[in-house]
Amino acid sequence: MNGAQLLVSCLEREGVEEVWGYPGGAIMPVYDALLGSGIKHYLTRHEQGAAFAAQGFARSTGRVGVCMATSGPGATNLVTGIADAHLDSIPLVAITGQVPRPLMGTDAFQEVDIFGISLPIVKHSYLVEDVDDIPAIVHEAFELAQQGRPGPVLIDFPKDVSLAKAQARPLAKSVEQSRPSTPEAVSLARARELLREAKQPIVYAGGGVPKAGAVEALRDFVHVTKIPVVHTLQGLGSIPGDHELFLGMLGMHGTKAANRAVQECDLLVAVGVRFDDRATGKLAEFAPNASVIHMDIDPAELSKLREANVALRGDIVNALGALTVPLEIDPWRNCCLEYKRDGVFNYDAPFEVIYAPKLLHDLAQAASEDTYICCDVGQHQMWVAQHYSFSHPSRHLTSGGLGTMGFGLPAAIGVQCAHPDATVINVSGDGSIMMNIQELATIRRYNLPVKVLLFDNSALGMVRQWQELFFHNRESEVDLSDNPDFRTVAEAFGIPARHVSRADETEEAIHMLCHEPGPLFIHAHIDRRANVWPLVPPNANNGQMMHEPAPAQAK
Amino acid sequence: MSSEFDVELSPVPGALQRLLGVVRRRGFTILSLSAVRDDTGDGYRVAITVSGARRALTLRNHLANLVDVRSVNLLSCTQASCA
Ligand SMILES: Cc1ncc(C[n+]2csc(CCOP(=O)(O)OP(=O)(O)O)c2C)c(N)n1
Numbered sequence: 001m002n003g004a005q006l007l008v009s010c011l012e013r014e015g016v017e018e019v020w021g022y023p024g025g026a027i028m029p030v031y032d033a034l035l036g037s038g039i040k041h042y043l044t045r046h047e048q049g050a051a052f053a054a055q056g057f058a059r060s061t062g063r064v065g066v067c068m069a070t071s072g073p074g075a076t077n078l079v080t081g082i083a084d085a086h087l088d089s090i091p092l093v094a095i096t097g098q099v100p101r102p103l104m105g106t107d108a109f110q111e112v113d114i115f116g117i118s119l120p121i122v123k124h125s126y127l128v129e130d131v132d133d134i135p136a137i138v139h140e141a142f143e144l145a146q147q148g149r150p151g152p153v154l155i156d157f158p159k160d161v162s163l164a165k166a167q168a169r170p171l172a173k174s175v176e177q178s179r180p181s182t183p184e185a186v187s188l189a190r191a192r193e194l195l196r197e198a199k200q201p202i203v204y205a206g207g208g209v210p211k212a213g214a215v216e217a218l219r220d221f222v223h224v225t226k227i228p229v230v231h232t233l234q235g236l237g238s239i240p241g242d243h244e245l246f247l248g249m250l251g252m253h254g255t256k257a258a259n260r261a262v263q264e265c266d267l268l269v270a271v272g273v274r275f276d277d278r279a280t281g282k283l284a285e286f287a288p289n290a291s292v293i294h295m296d297i298d299p300a301e302l303s304k305l306r307e308a309n310v311a312l313r314g315d316i317v318n319a320l321g322a323l324t325v326p327l328e329i330d331p332w333r334n335c336c337l338e339y340k341r342d343g344v345f346n347y348d349a350p351f352e353v354i355y356a357p358k359l360l361h362d363l364a365q366a367a368s369e370d371t372y373i374c375c376d377v378g379q380h381q382m383w384v385a386q387h388y389s390f391s392h393p394s395r396h397l398t399s400g401g402l403g404t405m406g407f408g409l410p411a412a413i414g415v416q417c418a419h420p421d422a423t424v425i426n427v428s429g430d431g432s433i434m435m436n437i438q439e440l441a442t443i444r445r446y447n448l449p450v451k452v453l454l455f456d457n458s459a460l461g462m463v464r465q466w467q468e469l470f471f472h473n474r475e476s477e478v479d480l481s482d483n484p485d486f487r488t489v490a491e492a493f494g495i496p497a498r499h500v501s502r503a504d505e506t507e508e509a510i511h512m513l514c515h516e517p518g519p520l521f522i523h524a525h526i527d528r529r530a531n532v533w534p535l536v537p538p539n540a541n542n543g544q545m546m547h548e549p550a551p552a553q554a555k
Numbered sequence: 556m557s558s559e560f561d562v563e564l565s566p567v568p569g570a571l572q573r574l575l576g577v578v579r580r581r582g583f584t585i586l587s588l589s590a591v592r593d594d595t596g597d598g599y600r601v602a603i604t605v606s607g608a609r610r611a612l613t614l615r616n617h618l619a620n621l622v623d624v625r626s627v628n629l630l631s632c633t634q635a636s637c638a
Pocket residue numbers: 376377378379380381403404405406428429430431432433455457459460461462463
């Protein structure tokens with residue numbers, strides 16, 4: 001057995017059934033070893049697509065996603081996907097071929113120091129120097145990727161090591177992972193005290209909740225305490241979108257009710273969140289009257305940006321369980337519900353053109369609860385967050401921390417590979433789709449029934465909106481009016497496509513998205529001038545939201 | 556405001572770069588640094604003093620999160636949050 005064969009056996013031992021990648025010189029021994037293995041390899045058409053497909057698998061299953069690429073350009077093409085996994089804490093193992101060790105450091109053909117390049121964006125990384133280290137490295141890489149706060153791990157694998165004869169054999173996969181520790185009893189007691197004293201508490205819950213397997217614990221906590229909840233982008237769905245006490249997303253494109261309640265609260269129960277600037281607005285003025293109970297598995301997040309009055313480090317499930325007691329906060333809850341009623345979105349489209357928020361709202365009503373939505377980045381992403389109601393966070397895949405255009409289509413591929421029978425929809429924009437459009441070929445090749453819903457506003461809409469609002473409407477390089485004919489593009493890849501431009505065509509489009517058995521590309525033309533509202537402008541606090549101008553004043 | 560750390564590192568490639576990278580990225584400047592392979596050859600002993608406006612305790616936690624860091628002690632710190 002050579003090193004490459006040993007690596008593949010170790011992956012099998014870790015339970016890996018599928019990987020996404022792209023071959024090349026330095027990783028050829030691994031591709032040779034994949035032949036006849038129990039692992040299915042999906043060939044994407046760009047390494048970035050492989051990294052995001054592996055992420056789609058990981059985000060929708062909670063298991064480690066695996067991607068691979070050759071040395072040099074193959075490895076650098078993975079970098080964006082690795083960074084994205086790092087910022088959103090996604091368990092990923094990236095395997096890169098490397099030039100043979102005697103050539104390393106000589107500027108050899110396709111040599112790049114991917115170990116060095118990726119240092120700031122990985123949880124950990126390895127350079128395999130001894131063939132018999134492979135079992136221990138692979139085993140540790142998988143443990144690290146999912147243990148505690150998940151993240152990406154890189155394994156750089158020189159070609160001579162992959163061809164060397166190996167004596168070692170794969171290690172057994174670890175049995176059940178140990179649960180993280182329970183927060184300290186004194187801290188929990190202090191947190192209970194703060195809860196009892198609070199008159200106006202709010203739950204501010206994020207991506208750490210699903211990652212900790214704490215969705216049910218959070219739902220129980222809210223059910224018993226009856227504290228109103230706001231979510232970050234990554235937390236959406238932890239409390240179902242249609243739950244009475246869910247006030248919406250907070251932050252830059254949050255709801256009026258969510259931001260108002262947070263600004264007025266006297267206790268913030270922060271669960272699996274990191275006080276990201278998109279959520280907090282001007283940090284110094286965020287929830288100015290609130291004490292903070294902060295629960296997180298990563299001690300480095302506690303008091304990183306906002307001093308916690310009580311820091312609960314460790315298992316969120318246990319922490320929530322220990323704090324699940326009834327509270328008397330009726331007046332505050334009623335006040336929040338009033339804010340919620342006051343701020344409901346209006347879906348009455350003013351024109352005959354397609355109004356993306358309404359289409360997404362209607363899609364959420366029509367789609368089954370286990371439909372997966374994979375977003376790209378821009379206005380359409382925020383419209384999904386605002387107007388699509390999620391039943392569970394695993395159903396919403398979105399690049400939050402890095403905000404990577406091009407994430408959605410390959411992520412949808414990874415989700416569909418993991419859930420062949422599920423409806424998987426990539427909601428994209430005309431800018432984003434072009435970042436990884438080549439992956440339509442992957443959909444075709446593997447006959448994946450992925451759906452694309454493309455909102456075409458002939459613009460880099462989110463940037464155009466900012467130029468309109470904050471740069472005196474001076475448009476700079478945001479015009480995409482020379483877009484290709486997307487329907488023809490999709491059809492050239494062998495994907496059936498439809499074009500819709502009128503509001504009365506959306507019902508049928510939604511029906512097709514939910515029920516077509518095969519792949520489908522819906523090209524929806526929308527108004528270039530549509531903006532995402534409401535909005536917290538830069539350097540403002542979340543109480544200073546801008547709202548959609550009344551129609552008479554609108555341009 | 557300066558903070559002094561004593562760090563034990565695994566003797567693996569990249570361990571020092573990871574440590575120094577975290578210090579820089581998290582907004583601290585190095586005032587002094589010494590890294591010595593310890594007597595047994597089993598690791599590095601790093602004495603590092605940094606200055607920065609951000610919380611030294613948070614930097615300590617970031618360093619402790621590195622897989623190659625075996626232990627990290629904040630020996631002294633002039634920030635109020637360390638009191
Ligand atoms: C890879 C990458 N490059 C640039 C950006 C900056 N950016 C954020 S949103 C956006 C516009 C996205 O356009 P589109 O996909 O058409 O979405 P829309 O806002 O029009 O809905 C840009 C350029 C980014 N987030 N990612």
